[in-house]
Amino acid sequence: MNSFSPTEDTIAAIATAVSPGQGSIAAIRISGSSAIETSKNIVDVPGIQDWSTHKVLYGHVTEENRKKYIDEVLILVMKGPRSFTGEDVVEIHCHGGIIPVQKILERILAFPSVRRAEPGEFSQRAVLNGRLSLTQAESISELVSARSRKAAELAINGIEGNIQTTIQSIRKRLIEQLTEIEARIDFEEDLPLLDEKHVKNEIVAIKKDLNELIDNAKRGSWVRSGLKVALTGKPNVGKSSLMNRLSKQEKAIVTDLPGTTRDILESEIILEGIPVTFIDTAGLRDTKDIIEKIGISRTKKTLIHADLIILIFDYSSGWTNEDESILKQLPINIPLLIVGNKSDLTNDQSFEKVPKYILKKENLVIISAKTGNGEDDLINYLLKKCGSSQTHGLDIALNERQLDLAKSTMKSLENINKVFDEKLPWDFWTIDLRQAINYLGELTGEDLTESLLDNIFSKFCIGK
Ligand SMILES: Nc1nc2c(c(=O)[nH]1)N(C=O)[C@@H](CNc1ccc(C(=O)N[C@@H](CCC(=O)O)C(=O)O)cc1)CN2
Ligand SMILES: Nc1nc2c(ncn2[C@@H]2O[C@H](COP(=O)(O)OP(=O)(O)OP(=O)(O)O)[C@@H](O)[C@H]2O)c(=O)[nH]1
Ligand SMILES: [K+]
Ligand SMILES: [Mg+2]
Numbered sequence: 001m002n003s004f005s006p007t008e009d010t011i012a013a014i015a016t017a018v019s020p021g022q023g024s025i026a027a028i029r030i031s032g033s034s035a036i037e038t039s040k041n042i043v044d045v046p047g048i049q050d051w052s053t054h055k056v057l058y059g060h061v062t063e064e065n066r067k068k069y070i071d072e073v074l075i076l077v078m079k080g081p082r083s084f085t086g087e088d089v090v091e092i093h094c095h096g097g098i099i100p101v102q103k104i105l106e107r108i109l110a111f112p113s114v115r116r117a118e119p120g121e122f123s124q125r126a127v128l129n130g131r132l133s134l135t136q137a138e139s140i141s142e143l144v145s146a147r148s149r150k151a152a153e154l155a156i157n158g159i160e161g162n163i164q165t166t167i168q169s170i171r172k173r174l175i176e177q178l179t180e181i182e183a184r185i186d187f188e189e190d191l192p193l194l195d196e197k198h199v200k201n202e203i204v205a206i207k208k209d210l211n212e213l214i215d216n217a218k219r220g221s222w223v224r225s226g227l228k229v230a231l232t233g234k235p236n237v238g239k240s241s242l243m244n245r246l247s248k249q250e251k252a253i254v255t256d257l258p259g260t261t262r263d264i265l266e267s268e269i270i271l272e273g274i275p276v277t278f279i280d281t282a283g284l285r286d287t288k289d290i291i292e293k294i295g296i297s298r299t300k301k302t303l304i305h306a307d308l309i310i311l312i313f314d315y316s317s318g319w320t321n322e323d324e325s326i327l328k329q330l331p332i333n334i335p336l337l338i339v340g341n342k343s344d345l346t347n348d349q350s351f352e353k354v355p356k357y358i359l360k361k362e363n364l365v366i367i368s369a370k371t372g373n374g375e376d377d378l379i380n381y382l383l384k385k386c387g388s389s390q391t392h393g394l395d396i397a398l399n400e401r402q403l404d405l406a407k408s409t410m411k412s413l414e415n416i417n418k419v420f421d422e423k424l425p426w427d428f429w430t431i432d433l434r435q436a437i438n439y440l441g442e443l444t445g446e447d448l449t450e451s452l453l454d455n456i457f458s459k460f461c462i463g464k
Contacts, residue, residue, distance in 0.1 A: 010034040011117035011125075012108045013463040014101055015091070023096035028105055029463065030092075031085045031122055034113040039075060039090040042107050053079035061092065061104050070107065071100040085122055086129030120460025124453060127445060134445025134456070135163040138399055141460045142224065150223045150273040154397045162396050164444055166213070171440040173206055178433045181426050199429070200420050207413050213398060214406050219390055220397020222307070226268070226275030227386045230306035232299060232330070234322050235259050235283030237312045238341040241369035243267055243280040246378075252280045259283060262295035264302055271379070274386050279306065284326050308335050308385060315340030315366055318353025337363050337381060344368040398443075401456065405443040412436040 010032025018026045030038060036051060044066075045059035057075040062068065076091040083089040094100050108114055123137040132140075139158025146152040157163075177199055184194050231239040235258030244250055247267035253260055265280040281302055282295030303309055309330055313323040330336060338358065343350075343366050351359060358364065365381055367374030383389070398406055412435040419428045441447025 008033075010038065010114045011121055012105060012114050013117035013122070014105055015122075015463040016096075018096060018098050018101050020097055025093055026096045026101045028092045028094070028101065028108065029117075029122065030090045030108060030114065031083070031087045031117075031125060032114070033088060034111070035088045035090045036077060036079075038108055038111050038114055039077075039092065041111070042104075043073065043075060043092075044069075045075075051077055053077055053082055061094065061107065064107065064110070070103045071095055073104075081129070081131070084131065085125040086131045087125060117463065118458065119462045120457030120464055123460055123464055124457040127453070133161065133164040134448070134453075135167070135402065135443070136161055138402075138456070139163070141464060142399065144461065144464065146224070147226070147275050148223060148270060148273040150391055150394075154220055154223060154394070157395055158397075163398065163402065166396060167402075167440055167444050168446075170206055170209055171437055171444070171446075173202065174433060174437050174440070177202055178430060178437065181429050181433070185426050185430070194426075196420060196423075200416070203413055203416055207410060210406055210410055210413070213396065214403065214410065216394055216396055217398040217403040217406070219394050221400070221403075222274055222386050223391055223394070223397065224399075226277055227307045227382075228277050228279060228305065229308045229310060229382070230279045230281060230303050231310050231312060232281055232303060233283060233312035233326065234314075234320070235285055237283070237314045238369045239283065239312050240265075240280050242310075242312060242339070242341065242367070243278045245369050245372060245375065246278055258285070259287065259289065259292045262291050264295075264298050271383060271386065274391070276382060276386065284329075285322065303334070304331055306334055308337060308382075310337045310339050312339045312341050314342050315350055315354070316342040316345035318350065319355055319358055335363075335385065337365065337378075339378065340364065340366040341369055343373055344371045402443050405439045409436045409439040409443075412439065 010030060012028060012030040015027045015029040016023065016025075040051065043057075043059040043061050045057050049057045049059075051057065055077055057077070059073060059075060060069040061071050061073055063070055071094040074093040076093065078084070078089040078091075080087040080089070092104060094104055109116055120141070123132065123140060126132040127134055127137050136159050139155045143152055143155035143159065146155055180194055181199065183191055231243055233239055236256070240252035240254045240261050243252055243265070244254065247269055249267060251267050252265050259282070261280055261282050266277050267280075268275055268277045270276070279302055281299035282292060284296055284299060287293055287296070311323075311327060311330065313319055327338075338361060340354065363381070365374060365377045367378055412432045415432040416429060419432065438447055442452065445453070
């Protein structure tokens, strides 16, 4: 566990989402050594009530002069270490809406020993006090922001500790190899020979496990943040019409004037539990119109960040040089679907106006945004790309921070290939192995500086 010094201040924050007219109950959470004392000072509880742990008390929070009541409340006392943070925790459950909640919080913060909690600070304390592992705390935050059931399921797995145990076991295997090697460096003559090939094979096996986690992380990120699908193509091919149809909304303006769309527009649907955001963009062409030019430059920026690009062309008039030129300009590392639109206007000869190499592509779908013909094929393609078949069996998903560290670990382990091929002495193996072990330690939080930890938790929401 980490060995940071225990925190002194008592912290307080609103723990529930509050807005006027919404939520009949809200909770304020106080954690730290003066949590109970402070609470006793601001509430009147009738009769003799017991402030012992895991009990609920009934009472009223008073104004500062103790003459008037701010609200009628329930108070939940959890004495450390038997609490979420491991410190003394008091929750005050008051009426919802913003005014009572804020007045009570202000009343609490007026005590010099209490200050407002930073975002994520309750969870950070839970980690520092050994109540939660880092990846568990991160998973709690992911559960809070989950937008689909699958995302919630993955977050629960993380809360149960599956990321922590998986990474720890990989890290342990690396430590075993490092220990063997270091023993050879220190006491070569007393120990049986260590076979380089044997060590290399174990590292290959570890890399395979890590790689699986890295692949899963990509699918996990679709589940969590959804899939961004950018629609592009020449002006007037029907990008906006297609987005409107897929999202069953008349969100984008559609006219027969080329260059209608300028601002980037987004519309979300949920496909088999995965949020899919369609992004409608300005049609690509050379133009002197200043506004359209800005729109086109935004289109290009959007395309780089898409998970999938749909290139639309007008199937009824055929594949043109402009379509070809757009195709060539698309970022090559992003999956592409080509959609021939306006099939309702075509006759039997339309396919002759489209080159064979385009027609033969398996990522080609012919549709009509007007009649809806072919829409099912398009949806099926998207499902194949991101639907439940892709996320079936997915039970562990690293977040972005964890993924970066897993990738850095991979890089360090890959360096060892060179060390092996060049038959370098054992000292060289230890450099990259130690680096890999450190990365995984940063991932699990076992090897982490205080400032890195601050940085991770600052991204949590307030009161978490
Ligand atoms: N009202 C409320 N609901 C909540 C939370 C909270 O802080 N307050 N949680 C916050 O995220 C989650 C639950 N997490 C919690 C984790 C541990 C303890 C706790 O008191 N643990 C003690 C007692 C367990 C026992 O009696 O066996 C312990 O572990 O020792 C409480 C809540 C979700 N619901
Ligand atoms: N017949 C037919 N017309 C369509 C179809 N899809 C779009 N249109 C028409 O084509 C014209 C252009 O449609 P938009 O959706 O505005 O095309 P766009 O690609 O968004 O155009 P820009 O935003 O200007 O780049 C409109 O008149 C639409 O009604 C289709 O499948 N069949
Ligand atoms: K148009
Ligand atoms: Mg448009």
